[in-house]
Amino acid sequence: MRFTYADPSPSCCAYSLRLSDRRDTLLWDCTHGAxxxxxxxxxxxxxxxxxxxxxxxxxxxxxxADSFVQLRAGVWARYVSAGARARMNGGCPLHREACTYTVLxxxxxxNVCTVYAPAKTNMVQPSLDVPLQIHVEVSPExxxxxPWSHPKFIGYFxxxxxxxxxxxDGTLSYTVGGIRVPITDGxxxxxxxxxxxxxxxxxxxxxxxxxxx
Amino acid sequence: MDANLTVxxxxxxxxxxxxxxxxxxxxxxxxxAPQYPMMVFHLGPCERGAALADGLMxxxxxxxxxxxxxxxKPAPGGAELREFFPQGNGKYAVSPDRVDAGRAADLASGLSxxxxxxxxxxxxxxxxxxxxxxxxxxxAFSACLDAVSQAQSATGISAAMSMSMLIILLDESNxxxxxxxxxxxxxxxxxxxxxxxxxxxxxxxxxxxxxIAPPEVCTSLSTAVIAVSNNQDAQTVQDTFFNHRLFxxxxxxxxxxxxxxxxxxxxRLVNRLSxxxxxxxxxxxxxxxxxxxxxxxxxxxxxxxxxVQDNFASLLPTPQQLExxxxxxxxxxxxxxxxxxxxxxxEETMGAWSAYLAGLMAEAGSRLELNRVExxxxxxxxxxxxxxxxxxxxxxxxxxxxxxVDACFASPREPFPHLGTLEYAGEYLKxxxxxxxxxxxxxxxxxxxxxxxxxxYLKDWNALVGSMSSLHPIRQGDGFTGFYSGLFNxxxxxxxxxxxxxxxxxxxxxxxxxxxxxxxxxMLQDDALKNALCASFVSELTYNDQDDASSxxxxxxxxGQVPVYLQTLFALGAPxxxxxxxxxxxxxxxxxxxxxxxxxxxxxxxxxxxxxxxGLRPDSIMFGGDL
Numbered sequence: 156m157r158f159t160y161a162d163p164s165p166s167c168c169a170y171s172l173r174l175s176d177r178r179d180t181l182l183w184d185c186t187h188g189a190x191x192x193x194x195x196x197x198x199x200x201x202x203x204x205x206x207x208x209x210x211x212x213x214x215x216x217x218x219x220a221d222s223f224v225q226l227r228a229g230v231w232a233r234y235v236s237a238g239a240r241a242r243m244n245g246g247c248p249l250h251r252e253a254c255t256y257t258v259l260x261x262x263x264x265x266n267v268c269t270v271y272a273p274a275k276t277n278m279v280q281p282s283l284d285v286p287l288q289i290h291v292e293v294s295p296e297x298x299x300x301x302p303w304s305h306p307k308f309i310g311y312f313x314x315x316x317x318x319x320x321x322x323x324d325g326t327l328s329y330t331v332g333g334i335r336v337p338i339t340d341g342x343x344x345x346x347x348x349x350x351x352x353x354x355x356x357x358x359x360x361x362x363x364x365x366x367x368x
Numbered sequence: 369m370d371a372n373l374t375v376x377x378x379x380x381x382x383x384x385x386x387x388x389x390x391x392x393x394x395x396x397x398x399x400x401a402p403q404y405p406m407m408v409f410h411l412g413p414c415e416r417g418a419a420l421a422d423g424l425m426x427x428x429x430x431x432x433x434x435x436x437x438x439x440x441k442p443a444p445g446g447a448e449l450r451e452f453f454p455q456g457n458g459k460y461a462v463s464p465d466r467v468d469a470g471r472a473a474d475l476a477s478g479l480s481x482x483x484x485x486x487x488x489x490x491x492x493x494x495x496x497x498x499x500x501x502x503x504x505x506x507x508a509f510s511a512c513l514d515a516v517s518q519a520q521s522a523t524g525i526s527a528a529m530s531m532s533m534l535i536i537l538l539d540e541s542n543x544x545x546x547x548x549x550x551x552x553x554x555x556x557x558x559x560x561x562x563x564x565x566x567x568x569x570x571x572x573x574x575x576x577x578x579x580i581a582p583p584e585v586c587t588s589l590s591t592a593v594i595a596v597s598n599n600q601d602a603q604t605v606q607d608t609f610f611n612h613r614l615f616x617x618x619x620x621x622x623x624x625x626x627x628x629x630x631x632x633x634x635x636r637l638v639n640r641l642s643x644x645x646x647x648x649x650x651x652x653x654x655x656x657x658x659x660x661x662x663x664x665x666x667x668x669x670x671x672x673x674x675x676v677q678d679n680f681a682s683l684l685p686t687p688q689q690l691e692x693x694x695x696x697x698x699x700x701x702x703x704x705x706x707x708x709x710x711x712x713x714x715e716e717t718m719g720a721w722s723a724y725l726a727g728l729m730a731e732a733g734s735r736l737e738l739n740r741v742e743x744x745x746x747x748x749x750x751x752x753x754x755x756x757x758x759x760x761x762x763x764x765x766x767x768x769x770x771x772x773v774d775a776c777f778a779s780p781r782e783p784f785p786h787l788g789t790l791e792y793a794g795e796y797l798k799x800x801x802x803x804x805x806x807x808x809x810x811x812x813x814x815x816x817x818x819x820x821x822x823x824x825y826l827k828d829w830n831a832l833v834g835s836m837s838s839l840h841p842i843r844q845g846d847g848f849t850g851f852y853s854g855l856f857n858x859x860x861x862x863x864x865x866x867x868x869x870x871x872x873x874x875x876x877x878x879x880x881x882x883x884x885x886x887x888x889x890x891m892l893q894d895d896a897l898k899n900a901l902c903a904s905f906v907s908e909l910t911y912n913d914q915d916d917a918s919s920x921x922x923x924x925x926x927x928g929q930v931p932v933y934l935q936t937l938f939a940l941g942a943p944x945x946x947x948x949x950x951x952x953x954x955x956x957x958x959x960x961x962x963x964x965x966x967x968x969x970x971x972x973x974x975x976x977x978x979x980x981x982x983g984l985r986p987d988s989i990m991f992g993g994d995l
Contacts, residue, residue, distance in 0.1 A: 296698050311698040326724050332692045334685050337727060341718030348694035348718065356692075 156218075157267050160211040163274040169260040170279040181247035181256055181283070188237050190262040192270055195223060195231040195250055197326075198364025201282045202230075202257035203273060213268075223250040229324055234261075252287035252320040253365035261317065289317050290368040291358045293329075296349065310351045312337070312356055318346050325363035373745045373828055373881050374835035375634060382630040387904050387974075399427060399951070399971025400547025402435070402598040403605055404491045404531070405479035409519050410452075411440045411512045412537070414462040416587050420497060421452045421460035427970050434806050436475040437466065440496075440519045442508070447515035449522065451475075469522045476523035492525050493610075494532045494592050496566075500600050501539045501573075501583050506551040514833055531610040532566035535593060537586045538934075540574035557986040558847025560614050565738035567613040569593050570989060576932040589619040589933060592979045596947045596968050598892075610947055614989070616934040618943065618980035620924050624905040626974070628842045629852060634838055637887060640864075642833055651765050651772075661815070662753055667780035668796065668802035669811055671750040676797045680732050684793050685724075693717040693724075694754050710792035711785040725793055729800050751814035755875045758821045760829075764874055766820035772783045779811055781801065790917035804892035821876040828877045851900075859897045863890065904954035904973025921959055924948065924978035938988040950976040 169185035185191055194202035194209070202209070212226035216253075218234035225231050235247050258281055261270045274283035292315040297306035314329065316338065321327060323340030327361055331352050342348050350356050408424070410417030415825065421437040428435070437452035449467040452460045465473075496516045503509055520532065525984050536556065538549040547574065556568060571589055573581045597609040622628050651657055654687050655665075662670040685692075690705035696716055701708065701716050712722040758766065766773055780802040783795035842848070862865070867887060874880055906921065923929045927943055946965040948955075951973040961967060969978075 194709065224494060233669075309698060313698075316695070325727060332689055334692060334724075335687045335727075336693055336720050337723040339719035339723050342694055345696060345718055349690050349698050350694055 156180045156214060156327045157262070158213045159269050160206050160210065161269050161271050164260075164271045165274070167260045167262055167271050168273060168274065168279070169258045170257060170281060172258045172281055172283040174283070174285065175246070177310070179249055180244070180246050181242075181249055181258075183258045184245075184350070185237075186259050187242075190234070190236045190263065190270075191240065192261050193223075193235055193247060194208060194257045194259070195233075196255050196257065196282060197229045198254050198286070198362055200255055201360075202255075202258070205275060206272075227320075229254075229358065237240075249285070251322050253286050253322055253362050255282055255284045255364070257282045284364060286364045286366065287320055288366040288368055289321060291316060293355050293358065295355065310353065311351050313347055313349055314358075315347050315357060316321070316341060316343050316345075327358065327360050327365060329356035329358050331356040371920040372885070373639070373832055373877065375638060375832060375839060376835060378638075378832075378888065379627070379630045379634045379839075379885045381885065382891075383627055383636055385888060385892055385902055386626055387527050389898065399487070399969040400595075400599060401428060401487070402493075402595075402825050403430065403487050404493045404598055405484060405486045405489060406435055406493040406495065406594075406598055407479065408435065408437045408495045408497065409440045409449075409516070410497045411442075411515060412497070412703060413502055413614075414439055414450075414452075416499055416583060417497075418452055418460040418462065418686065419584065419587050419590055419832060419968055421631065423588060424594060425454070425458075425460070426766075426972065427591075427595055430485065434479075434481065434486075435603055436479075438472070438475075440515050442511035442515040447518040472519070472522040472584060473524040476525050484766075486855045490529070491531050492529050493598050494520060494523070494525070494530060494537060496520075496532065497537070497590050499537045499583070500549070500552060501537065503539075503548065505548065506555065508553070509548075509552050519790070533569060533594075533597060533610060535564050535569045535590045536569065537583070537590065538570065538572040538574075539583075540935075541574050541580055546574075546958065546991075549819055553989045553991045557613075560612075560986045563612065564953035567615070570614065570616050570984065571715075572616075572934045574935060576935055579931070581933065584622070585619075588621060588977075589617055589979075592619065592947070592949055592977055593617060593951065593981075595970075596945070596966075596979060596981075599968065614984045614986060615944070615981050616932060616936070616940075616984055618927060618930040618932040619978065620984065621977045622905065622920060622924065623975040624973075625844060625848070628746065628844055628848070629901065631839060632842055632849075632852050633856055633891065635839065635886075636853070637860070638833060639859060640834060641868075644868055644871060651762055651769075651771075653772045653775075657772060660757055661751065661773065661776050662757070663776050664798075666783065666799065667778055668798045669750060669808070671730070671753050672746060672801045672807065672811070673798045675734075675746055675749075676794070676801050680797050681794065683728050683732060684790055684797075687790070690789060693805045694720050707788055709786045710789050713789045720791065725796065728793070729796065732797055732800060735964070743810055744803075744809065747810035747814040750811045751818050754815055755821075755879075756873060758818075758822075758875070759872060760875050761828055763819045764826065766815070772816065772869065777808070818875060825874060825876050825880060828880055832880070855897055855900050859891060859894055863894070866890075904951055905975055906954045906956060906973070921948075921976055924976065925962060925965060927980045930978050930980055933981065934984075934989070936984065936988040936992060940982040941986075942982075942989075944983050946982045947979040947981075948976065950977060 167186055167189045169183050169189060172181065172183045173184055174180070181193065183191070184283050189226065196202050196205065209226055209232070213232060216224045216226060216232065218232065221239065223231040223233045231250060233247060240246065256277060259273065261268055284310045288354065294313050295308050296311040296313050298309050299306050321343055323338060323343045325337035327338040328335050329338065329350070331344045331354060360367055391454055408420065411418060417437070417439050419515040424435070425432050432454055437460065439450040441448040450465070451463045451467050455461050467584060476492065479492055498512050500509060510800060514809070516534065536552070538552060540549045541544045556570065560568060573586055575581060597605065599605060637910055651660070664670055664673060689705040693705065695701060696718070705713055710721065779800050782799055783792055785792065787795060870883060870886065874883055892901065925948065927946065931993050932940060947968045948961060948965050949968045949969055949970050952967050954973040
């Protein structure tokens with residue numbers, strides 16, 4: 156499918172992007188019967204300015220899946236038809252946090268998908284920054300050699316990572332011994348990982364939307 | 369050396385360097401110095417005026433800032449004066465700016481300044497050299513005499529202090545020039561008879577034996593006359609040279625054949641090197657060719673690999689740092705992280721190793737992409753490698769076999785993941801740099817450039833060898849050839865390893881030029897060769913003739929053997945002063961110099977000159993022919 160980026164149209168637009176009260180669903184309003192494209196970009200980057208650069212990746216992506224698909228590092232997209240949106244109570248589930256979402260109305264005619272730029276008024280609000288504050292526990296691993304002895308540090312630190320919501324794109328990392336090791340999706344899926352070190356690793360976030368408590 | 373490299377330009381470079389060195393060695397001591405402050409005025413072609421200044425300053429380099437040289441040109445509104453000044457290379461050139469009367473007076477008064485180094489300040493000597501070679505008629509000569517008076521008055525030197533000498537160079541090359549010279553002679557005879565205030569030295573290019581001397585020799589003669597006439601014999605200077613005297617000179621100059629020596633050395637060197645130029649080369653293809661082209665088995669370019677090694681290896685973690693990667697439990701990795709394969713280590717670190725490496729590659733990649741200047745430098749390094757690795761013929765072969773070269777320059781392959789962790793990372797960095805299309809194109813361009821330069825180089829080399837055909841044969845005796853041939857062979861045999869290695873690496877025009885600069889400089893740095901090349905003229909004669917050098921000098925001590933630079937109506941008497949101009953220290957000890965001949969110590973061993981000064985009666989210079 157070929158994607159084109161058109162000027163704002165009053166008859167086909169999406170607006171008022173927001174989070175549900177439970178912060179697990181993205182909600183938005185749109186003109187009657189309009190299909191929508193939801194774009195997830197790194198925190199603080201609004202997709203409306205960057206969209207033309209995504210067209211080529213969108214053409215290669217499989218947007219039929221009912222989930223977000225990756226266009227490039229840190230950029231994801233999900234096509235939500237008018238019917239699907241209605242079934243999901245006016246939106247779609249939140250993919251990840253610590254990023255920015257943008258919703259754009261679109262119209263499919265044959266093999267061409269026309270994506271309409273949002274009107275440039277303050278009322279429209281097509282984008283939404285979704286920050287995330289997490290706590291990552293770093294603790295020394297202690298063992299008792301005997302049931303009655305004092306626990307002793309065994310040379311490892313345990314890092315407890317949140318299992319959901321955190322992007323495993325390397326924006327969160329730990330530094331220790333002069334190197335910076337990125338936190339990956341594999342590590343997030345593991346939940347707790349261990350680092351052999353005498354000094355505790357320090358968690359670092361280079362994502363302004365991801366705050367460490 | 370010239371832009372077009374020829375044997376002549378190499379010889380000129382050698383000659384220049386040798387004269388410089390010879391001057392430094394033979395002229396390590398100062399010769400005789402001028403007695404009185406002096407100014408030199410030249411009327412005639414500026415290049416000969418500059419040559420006169422060069423000649424005098426070769427004798428008296430210590431007076432470079434103290435003796436003014438002025439070019440005088442007759443002009444309707446008064447003589448135009450311009451200053452000769454030493455350029456960066458030490459040679460004199462005329463200034464484009466006119467010297468006004470005030471400046472001329474300043475120059476003259478500056479001669480008596482207390483910071484000057486003349487021996488006596490009671491007189492100031494003015495020399496006026498009138499070069500009549502370019503003059504058209506007697507009127508022009510009269511204008512020159514007027515210009516002399518105007519220049520003299522511009523200096524403001526009082527008559528009581530002033531001593532002047534006119535040196536007139538006559539052109540008697542053919543009958544029409546002889547007519548003008550005859551008019552000048554008659555005018556001078558008339559002036560002198562009427563009591564001219566200045567002494568006049570009359571020099572013709574037609575010798576008393578009918579031979580014709582080039583103007584440059586007349587200029588050398590003038591230099592010698594000026595040098596000896598302002599000598600340290602203060603008592604006689606005034607009476608002998610400046611007492612309204614009319615005189616001419618017998619002159620002979622024997623010079624060390626520096627040009628021939630340089631030509632001999634350079635042609636010998638070129639002939640030896642010509643033997644090293646082999647016929648067309650064939651190169652292997654495939655892996656062996658790729659290896660010589662500096663392309664690794666993975667297709668990376670070795671020069672770039674070295675750059676990665678030198679600059680990016682520090683970005684890789686140490687084996688100790690690999691232990692800091694995450695693991696699923698408090699247990700050792702399944703093996704030493706350094707020895708584990710990259711894929712296994714990545715699996716055990718839950719993808720952290722790949723993510724870490726990706727960040728590192730991005731950092732390295734962005735560093736290289738941003739720095740275009742660095743990329744060009746790398747390509748230049750690669751070009752230098754190619755020039756070292758391949759001979760000229762091989763580079764030309766490469767330029768004719770583009771397909772074989774392109775096959776070696778195919779895209780690099782990603783390293784295998786089963787390599788050890790750090791090895792994989794290092795190889796991946798190399799792969800990343802060598803995959804940079806822009807950098808690869810620059811390296812390929814460097815190869816093309818090296819090939820083009822090689823073709824140009826071969827053309828230049830052939831032109832250089834071809835230029836030997838335009839050299840005049842060296843007209844020296846067998847002693848010369850035998851002596852310098854032996855010297856050259858000894859030097860070359862000693863240095864052939866370095867010279868030939870250096871020569872074989874050449875592949876560009878610029879390289880060839882630099883090679884000859886190095887080769888000539890090398891010869892002049894070799895002690896044995898330098899001592900022989902820089903030896904004084906007399907010593908050099910002894911070396912190469914293996915004969916008594918004094919015999920040549922002895923001939924110069926007989927006035928009858930030395931040609932006089934003027935034909936006169938009446939026979940000349942005995943010379944009133946005779947000089948042998950030479951480095952007194954280099955004269956053979958056995959030389960028995962007659963008491964009437966004074967040795968003027970030039971401090972320069974490169975030449976020996978004999979100068980005999982003959983007094984003239986005005987009627988003897990009158991032109992006898994039809995005017």
